[in-house]
Amino acid sequence: MNALLDNLNPEQHAAVTLPPEPALILAGAGSGKTRVLTTRIAWLIQTGQVAPHSLLAVTFTNKAAKEMLTRLSAMLPINTRGMWVGTFHGLCNRLLRAHHRDAGLPQTFQILDSSDQLSALKRMLKALNIDDEKYPPKQLQYFINNAKECGLRAKDVEANDDFNRKFVELYALYDEQCQREGVVDFPELLLRCYELLDRNQILREHYQARFRHILVDEFQDTNSLQYAWLKLLANYGKQPTNALFAVGDDDQSIYAFRGANVANMEKFEREFRVRHHIKLEQNYRSHGHILEAANTLIRQNSRRLGKNLWTASGEGEPLRVYEAPTDMLEAQWLVEEIKNLIAEGYSREEIAVLYRSNAQSRVLEHALFSAMIPYKVYGGLRFFERAEIKHALAYLRLIENKDDDTAFLRVVNFPTRGIGARTLEQLQDTARTYNQSLYASVPMIAGKAGSNLTAFVNLIEQMRFAAQGLTLPEVIEQVIHQSTLITHYQNEKEGQDRVDNLQELVNAATAFISEEGLAQDTGATTSLVLNDTSAESAPNVAPSTPLANFLAHAALEAGDNQAAEGTPAVQLMTVHAAKGLEFNAVFLTGLEEGLFPHENSLVELDGVEEERRLMYVAITRARKRLYMSLAQSRMLFGQTRYSVKSRFLEELPENTLKWLTPKVQALGSNWSYGASAQSNFGGSNGQYGKKDRAWDEAWDKQDNAQTAAASAKIRQKQGEHASGFRIGQAVFHTKFGEGVILELEGQGADARAQIKFRRHGNKWLALGIAKLTAI
DNA sequence: TGTACGCCTGTTTTT
DNA sequence: CAGGCGTACA
Numbered sequence: 001m002n003a004l005l006d007n008l009n010p011e012q013h014a015a016v017t018l019p020p021e022p023a024l025i026l027a028g029a030g031s032g033k034t035r036v037l038t039t040r041i042a043w044l045i046q047t048g049q050v051a052p053h054s055l056l057a058v059t060f061t062n063k064a065a066k067e068m069l070t071r072l073s074a075m076l077p078i079n080t081r082g083m084w085v086g087t088f089h090g091l092c093n094r095l096l097r098a099h100h101r102d103a104g105l106p107q108t109f110q111i112l113d114s115s116d117q118l119s120a121l122k123r124m125l126k127a128l129n130i131d132d133e134k135y136p137p138k139q140l141q142y143f144i145n146n147a148k149e150c151g152l153r154a155k156d157v158e159a160n161d162d163f164n165r166k167f168v169e170l171y172a173l174y175d176e177q178c179q180r181e182g183v184v185d186f187p188e189l190l191l192r193c194y195e196l197l198d199r200n201q202i203l204r205e206h207y208q209a210r211f212r213h214i215l216v217d218e219f220q221d222t223n224s225l226q227y228a229w230l231k232l233l234a235n236y237g238k239q240p241t242n243a244l245f246a247v248g249d250d251d252q253s254i255y256a257f258r259g260a261n262v263a264n265m266e267k268f269e270r271e272f273r274v275r276h277h278i279k280l281e282q283n284y285r286s287h288g289h290i291l292e293a294a295n296t297l298i299r300q301n302s303r304r305l306g307k308n309l310w311t312a313s314g315e316g317e318p319l320r321v322y323e324a325p326t327d328m329l330e331a332q333w334l335v336e337e338i339k340n341l342i343a344e345g346y347s348r349e350e351i352a353v354l355y356r357s358n359a360q361s362r363v364l365e366h367a368l369f370s371a372m373i374p375y376k377v378y379g380g381l382r383f384f385e386r387a388e389i390k391h392a393l394a395y396l397r398l399i400e401n402k403d404d405d406t407a408f409l410r411v412v413n414f415p416t417r418g419i420g421a422r423t424l425e426q427l428q429d430t431a432r433t434y435n436q437s438l439y440a441s442v443p444m445i446a447g448k449a450g451s452n453l454t455a456f457v458n459l460i461e462q463m464r465f466a467a468q469g470l471t472l473p474e475v476i477e478q479v480i481h482q483s484t485l486i487t488h489y490q491n492e493k494e495g496q497d498r499v500d501n502l503q504e505l506v507n508a509a510t511a512f513i514s515e516e517g518l519a520q521d522t523g524a525t526t527s528l529v530l531n532d533t534s535a536e537s538a539p540n541v542a543p544s545t546p547l548a549n550f551l552a553h554a555a556l557e558a559g560d561n562q563a564a565e566g567t568p569a570v571q572l573m574t575v576h577a578a579k580g581l582e583f584n585a586v587f588l589t590g591l592e593e594g595l596f597p598h599e600n601s602l603v604e605l606d607g608v609e610e611e612r613r614l615m616y617v618a619i620t621r622a623r624k625r626l627y628m629s630l631a632q633s634r635m636l637f638g639q640t641r642y643s644v645k646s647r648f649l650e651e652l653p654e655n656t657l658k659w660l661t662p663k664v665q666a667l668g669s670n671w672s673y674g675a676s677a678q679s680n681f682g683g684s685n686g687q688y689g690k691k692d693r694a695w696d697e698a699w700d701k702q703d704n705a706q707t708a709a710a711s712a713k714i715r716q717k718q719g720e721h722a723s724g725f726r727i728g729q730a731v732f733h734t735k736f737g738e739g740v741i742l743e744l745e746g747q748g749a750d751a752r753a754q755i756k757f758r759r760h761g762n763k764w765l766a767l768g769i770a771k772l773t774a775i
Numbered sequence: 776t777g778t779a780c781g782c783c784t785g786t787t788t789t790t
Numbered sequence: 791c792a793g794g795c796g797t798a799c800a
Contacts, residue, residue: 576788
């Protein structure tokens with residue numbers, strides 16, 4: 001028999017060997033989802049049903065794509081390089097590069113990441129003299145991306161009021177600006193690629209004929225545009241339909257807030273008339289109690305596709321629950337337990353500390369630091385997002401594409417070369433008048449300002465010239481020196497890290513070149529489209545340069561959040577970041593109402609259900625041991641907040657839990673030991689910085705007086721305002737939509753409310769004037 | 776051109 | 791409380 005299929009359970013086996021027809025695999029947490037996906041690919045190839053380049057596999061993250069390729073090459077003796085395995089964005093980029101002319105893009109189009117996009121929008125609003133208080137750039141960005149993710153161009157968006165009409169108008173102008181500059185934002189990669197295939201029959205039919213098998217990971221996370229894209233490639237509606245093999249778990253859909261649409265699973269079943277449904281319900285990860293708790297919890301959600309995980313391993317240990325009086329004591333308890341775990345033989349990297357929001361990590365870090373337990377926090381700035389790296393990349397982008405105004409503005413005066421705000425204003429005016437890029441407008445500026453600008457342009461030209469015949473790492477080396485970026489940071493007090501990072505960029509380029517197997521020469525002559533052109537039988541395939549590929553790589557894969565480090569460390573991260581990972585021991589902290597479920601979710605449509613799925617994801621990360629904890633009071637935004645335990649704790653079956661503290665009712669009757677909530681983390685070892693001491697002091701201030709005051713405030717806030725509204729109430733406004741009342745003040749005609757609107761931010765509105773309805 | 780101060784905000788995040 | 795951002799000023 002086929003060795004690939006050894007050791008698969010019956011459902012996994014069935015999924016792997018399904019006939020080439022649409023299929024939906026409902027894969028529970030820890031049920032071997034990635035294994036099924038990769039084994040199916042290997043099986044399809046090995047049995048000769050599909051050639052490696054005729055198969056498309058899509059994931060959401062680069063990490064998942066890499067994992068798939070690694071496993072694949074371990075299963076099959078094939079070169080995975082030419083395979084179409086990647087993220088939606090990565091694959092779309094590849095198609096757009098190959099067919100840039102048909103897509104209406106310059107060969108050298110650059111990719112804007114979210115922050116580049118935001119600065120492009122700010123720049124546009126400024127140029128148009130638009131009040132960014134009235135039309136906040138962030139909101140505009142959200143509006144545009146949202147529209148694009150629904151597959152809508154500006155002309156397709158319906159606007160019912162002046163505000164939205166303005167946004168639509170700005171959306172159109174923004175797209176024009178991007179086109180002029182030869183740049184493409186993230187959602188544009190997808191939309192542009194969709195439109196390319198939709199409009200170009202020859203290309204569409206070529207790729208439809210080619211990708212007989214399309215496999216999608218984390219299908220529950222797809223948005224509308226991604227679904228439409230898949231539908232197009234699967235040749236939906238015609239015969240024959242390509243085999244779309246979708247793997248997902250509706251219970252792990254935790255990204256609705258960024259446009260993911262779980263309904264795509266049902267839509268897929270319906271529209272593709274899916275006949276093959278397979279549920280992977282055997283969990284190979286967690287012990288029985290952990291799984292039982294997760295199952296019981298998720299059963300509270302309505303509208304599930306329905307699935308119940310089971311395990312062949314025993315019940316295991318109960319879930320330990322701890323209720324601490326304060327967040328500091330919660331952290332301290334956690335440290336003690338971690339010490340015990342380590343003493344029991346758990347290694348540090350097998351212990352994860354999870355929390356709902358990043359702000360919670362501070363107090364935990366502080367406690368771990370004091371106890372000298374090595375830890376690593378995930379999240380935060382990533383390599384390619386660092387300012388110095390973005391500066392270096394901006395020079396490279398200008399070498400590649402002179403019209404990239406975002407890159408131009410980023411470095412035209414960095415390091416400073418006497419080009420001030422008024423010069424740039426003048427330049428931007430000229431550019432607008434002649435409808436051309438800033439770079440192209442430089443020769444039209446006269447005087448001293450003009451000569452400074454010319455010097456900058458000459459520098460770029462010189463770099464471009466020198467780049468010919470150099471390898472990519474050599475080009476970068478040249479750029480960071482000639483631009484004087486290196487010298488600039490060397491002269492800065494705290495600049496050494498940045499200098500190191502710039503050097504690291506050169507290394508990253510070297511690694512990139514060898515990984516991709518790209519030609520060593522940056523010349524735009526014969527180098528390859530990512531990997532093999534030989535298999536690219538598509539019409540009009542354009543070549544691409546290593547520099548272009550590297551820049552795309554930098555934008556599409558921002559790199560690790562934190563540099564790798566030697567010592568094994570306890571892992572700290574948000575629950576979102578933990579998705580897809582597993583640990584022997586997991587601490588799930590901050591299980592308080594308002595924090596988890598997050599208070600903002602309470603007023604969102606299906607918000608609590610998404611939070612519950614998040615809790616489900618959190619629980620199912622644990623293999624052997626799960627701790628859950630909460631704090632009755634917590635320092636948040638410089639204020640002490642008091643909360644009751646999370647409803648999710650109440651939803652877990654009592655028989656799976658072991659309370660380490662007496663089960664109490666929290667706030668009020670039991671608040672007697674708050675006074676003893678003193679910090680004993682004081683800066684004893686002298687290693688703390690200013691910040692640490694400030695925290696200590698802040699914490700030490702907690703006392704009964706504050707407790708009483710805060711409790712009173714909570715009671716007052718919960719009371720009803722004379723207007724009939726109350727804090728925390730969900731309201732609807734005809735113009736701003738849904739929101740929540742944050743503050744209420746004044747009486748009668750002066751009564752005002754501060755409302756946090758979902759789409760329009762915080763606003764103070766006069767209750768006598770604004771038409772607010774309670775919802 | 777750089778710094779200082781004051782205001783505001785404060786979930787989750789990949790590409 | 792604290793970091794980010796934007797304006798005002800030297």
